[in-house]
Amino acid sequence: MNDTRTIALITSVLALLTVATAAGQYLRRHPDRGLDPAAVRTFNLRLRGWWILCTVLAAAFWLGTTATVVLFGLVSFWALREFITLTPTRKGDHRALFWVFFLFTPLHYVLVGLNRYDVFSVFLPVYATLFVLARVAFAGDYKRFLERTAKIQAGLVVCVYCLSFAPALLQLPLAGAGTADRGANFRLLFFLILLVQFADCMQYLWSRMLGQRLVAPAVSSNRTWEGLLGSATSTALLAAALWWAAPPFQPWQAALAGLVVGVMGFAGGMTMSAIKRDRGVKDYGTLVVGHGGVLDRIDSMCFAAPVFYHITLLITGVRPG
Amino acid sequence: MPLMLSPADTATRRVPDAPVVRASGRSAFCRAAGLSLAALARLLAGASVRWIASQPDTCQRVYFANHTSHLDALIVWSSLPQPVREVTRPVAAKDYWTRGIVRRWLAQEVFDAILIDRTDIKVHQSPVDMMLREAGTTHSLIVFPEGSRSVTGEIGEFKSGLYYLAKKRADIELVPVHIDNLNRVLPRGEFLPVPLLSCISFGPPLWLERGEPKLDFLARARQAVLALKE
Numbered sequence: 001m002n003d004t005r006t007i008a009l010i011t012s013v014l015a016l017l018t019v020a021t022a023a024g025q026y027l028r029r030h031p032d033r034g035l036d037p038a039a040v041r042t043f044n045l046r047l048r049g050w051w052i053l054c055t056v057l058a059a060a061f062w063l064g065t066t067a068t069v070v071l072f073g074l075v076s077f078w079a080l081r082e083f084i085t086l087t088p089t090r091k092g093d094h095r096a097l098f099w100v101f102f103l104f105t106p107l108h109y110v111l112v113g114l115n116r117y118d119v120f121s122v123f124l125p126v127y128a129t130l131f132v133l134a135r136v137a138f139a140g141d142y143k144r145f146l147e148r149t150a151k152i153q154a155g156l157v158v159c160v161y162c163l164s165f166a167p168a169l170l171q172l173p174l175a176g177a178g179t180a181d182r183g184a185n186f187r188l189l190f191f192l193i194l195l196v197q198f199a200d201c202m203q204y205l206w207s208r209m210l211g212q213r214l215v216a217p218a219v220s221s222n223r224t225w226e227g228l229l230g231s232a233t234s235t236a237l238l239a240a241a242l243w244w245a246a247p248p249f250q251p252w253q254a255a256l257a258g259l260v261v262g263v264m265g266f267a268g269g270m271t272m273s274a275i276k277r278d279r280g281v282k283d284y285g286t287l288v289v290g291h292g293g294v295l296d297r298i299d300s301m302c303f304a305a306p307v308f309y310h311i312t313l314l315i316t317g318v319r320p321g
Numbered sequence: 322m323p324l325m326l327s328p329a330d331t332a333t334r335r336v337p338d339a340p341v342v343r344a345s346g347r348s349a350f351c352r353a354a355g356l357s358l359a360a361l362a363r364l365l366a367g368a369s370v371r372w373i374a375s376q377p378d379t380c381q382r383v384y385f386a387n388h389t390s391h392l393d394a395l396i397v398w399s400s401l402p403q404p405v406r407e408v409t410r411p412v413a414a415k416d417y418w419t420r421g422i423v424r425r426w427l428a429q430e431v432f433d434a435i436l437i438d439r440t441d442i443k444v445h446q447s448p449v450d451m452m453l454r455e456a457g458t459t460h461s462l463i464v465f466p467e468g469s470r471s472v473t474g475e476i477g478e479f480k481s482g483l484y485y486l487a488k489k490r491a492d493i494e495l496v497p498v499h500i501d502n503l504n505r506v507l508p509r510g511e512f513l514p515v516p517l518l519s520c521i522s523f524g525p526p527l528w529l530e531r532g533e534p535k536l537d538f539l540a541r542a543r544q545a546v547l548a549l550k551e
Binding site for chain 1: 367502
């Protein structure tokens with residue numbers, strides 16, 4: 001990780017965070033600037049969450065690939081427990097859930113860590129699905145059978161399977177077979193995380209500034225078509241500007257990736273919003289102050305990661321494994 | 322001590338540095354086991370703790386909660402801050418907690434539980450008398466007035482023990498506790514837990530009003546637990 005491009009990328013992010021923190025503290029000390037104090041407080045809390053995120057990520061990156069895979073595994077585990085907590089299950093699902101939490105989720109991340117793309121790409125969507133269906137049937141409670149198994153499956157796919165494509169980026173042989181340029185892989189993952197976070201902010205900003213047409217008022221009262229377009233374009237522009245940081249990309253390819261990350265992140269937010277609306281809650285949990293739950297923070301990432309991963313495969317032509 | 326106290330008085334009734342006297346004198350190993358089990362249980366059950374119009378305190382209290390899972394007593398106990406936990410003893414069923422060496426060791430040495438014989442209740446040795454004798458003047462208790470774990474998840478009618486506790490010791494604060502979602506972590510009849518997130522809410526203390534009929538008091542206490550649901 002000792003190359004100039006990694007250092008440049010990390011420095012720019014740290015500089016950006018520092019400037020934002022300074023601005024946030026200035027606004028807090030000068031409440032007469034005509035800004036809503038509640039909005040400033042939310043902004044500062046969000047910044048604190050990002051500092052925590054950056055510190056944890058930096059520590060994991062520094063420790064290496066395995067530590068990063070483990071970190072994402074823990075995040076998946078926590079997101080899944082938030083997901084299932086909010087989803088009504090019946091007693092007949094209990095044993096299926098036990099294996100989902102303590103066997104399938106850890107084993108999937110072990111496969112990711114071992115770089116077994118051929119196995120981990122089908123392990124959860126096929127084998128875990130078959131297991132859950134059969135185990136719930138064996139438990140003998142047939143009430144709303146498809147609905148219950150679909151909930152568990154959706155949780156597994158979104159919280160575990162999709163998210164795991166982010167650390168799987170670290171395993172791609174980007175610099176050609178046999179070359180150990182881990183810096184390139186870390187930059188690619190960092191690039192994805194940066195784009196996802198940026199797209200989230202841009203969506204919020206564009207919706208606040210220009211938002212007119214709500215996508216689905218019943219699902220989300222602040223996600224607008226303007227927010228979607230604005231976030232996708234801004235993210236594409238940022239990605240193009242940062243193309244030098246993402247190893248396999250040309251500027252237009254980086255822009256395409258940014259566009260897709262913007263759209264997928266938006267879709268992830270909408271999806272989780274719909275689930276939360278159905279359950280009548282606002283946030284999924286209370287782990288990081290001001291950031292709702294873990295699932296609230298990673299919903300965009302869950303949707304963007306697999307698509308970003310496969311775009312990288314398509315563009316670069318590298319084969320995983 | 323007056324019979325009735327308004328909740329506003331409770332703030333002034335803080336007992337600073339209550340003397341911690343363990344009757345059983347637990348060994349360091351058992352204390353460490355208790356600490357790590359409490360940490361493990363809280364991690365596993367993802368318990369978030371809320372104090373609603375209420376504060377943790379080492380004064381003598383009876384925590385009464387809805388009963389949904391075998392983990393209930395452990396989670397409520399581990400949700401209390403360390404100094405309060407030191408003076409708090411769960412009340413548990415003797416027939417369940419003396420079966421097998423591990424359970425007996427946990428109940429007697431680690432949690433210092435007060436074990437009540439559900440099958441052999443005598444007039445001169447009523448469970449309430451026994452609880453109060455074991456509690457002495459320093460210990461707080463954790464009780465489950467429903468008597469047994471709820472099957473449906475609804476909170477059942479309270480048994481009269483809580484009323485007699487309140488009647489015999491009017492100075493003890495009765496703190497309602499609501500346990501949410503723990504029945505999904507470890508439901509009745511299961512032995513493998515699913516690590517969902519649970520929520521433990523402590524409410525404002527209540528007391529038996531002068532001349533309050535038993536059924537009214539029990540209904541009010543049950544309502545106090547229900548009110549913590551949201």
